[in-house]
Amino acid sequence: MNIFNRVVTVILLLTIAVTSIVSIVNLFVNLFEWADVLQRVLNYFSKISTPIGALILFALIVVSIVLLVFEFYRKKIKTASILKDGSGKAALTLKTIASEIQDELAKEKDLSDLKIKVKPISDGIVIDMLAKLGKDQNVPERVQQIRNQVSDFVSKKLGFNVIKINLTVTGLTPQKSEEAKKVEEARVIEKESNEGKEEKSEDIIE
Numbered sequence: 001m002n003i004f005n006r007v008v009t010v011i012l013l014l015t016i017a018v019t020s021i022v023s024i025v026n027l028f029v030n031l032f033e034w035a036d037v038l039q040r041v042l043n044y045f046s047k048i049s050t051p052i053g054a055l056i057l058f059a060l061i062v063v064s065i066v067l068l069v070f071e072f073y074r075k076k077i078k079t080a081s082i083l084k085d086g087s088g089k090a091a092l093t094l095k096t097i098a099s100e101i102q103d104e105l106a107k108e109k110d111l112s113d114l115k116i117k118v119k120p121i122s123d124g125i126v127i128d129m130l131a132k133l134g135k136d137q138n139v140p141e142r143v144q145q146i147r148n149q150v151s152d153f154v155s156k157k158l159g160f161n162v163i164k165i166n167l168t169v170t171g172l173t174p175q176k177s178e179e180a181k182k183v184e185e186a187r188v189i190e191k192e193s194n195e196g197k198e199e200k201s202e203d204i205i206e
Helices: 003-029 034-046 050-072 094-105 139-158 178-205
Strands: 079-085 088-093 111-121 124-134 162-173
Touching: 079 094, 079 111, 088 094, 094 111, 094 124, 094 139, 111 162, 124 139, 139 162
Parallel strands: 124 162
Antiparallel strands: 079 088, 111 124
């Protein structure tokens, strides 16, 4: 049951519960007659014009149908088959495939803002990727290296037949030199060391 149907069900159950409680109390204290309440409701609806009444009833029918559709509709999980034979089949979800490719490319330092979409077709899969590359390198050559890396990983590790890999470069970002990286790492280590010394000195003072 989805969230919307749960909310409607809870409202209906609360309405029934409150009505039941009121009815029980009314049996002992006789606050009102149900016939009078029903008569007032009928009198109210008798004042509504026929077109408006038909519109209200039609709206109730539509809402009921929508609730039924949402109740029995289940979103199909998108998968791609790895193996299929007489004994059954094995498959991976498209999200899992994309996640595995993402993890494989995470070690590539010149790649950023990577987005991956996998589409299954009859005899394999198509992989669409968006990413930013580092500057100061041969872009066509690097793109081909990444495509070959993904193709080898998916075919050898995941067992899929890769039909096509599309890689769109959405931008080029400056890469830090090795010297700059070492300086930045040294600063981080020095900062952590100083913070540790300050904490120790505070403990001694206390």
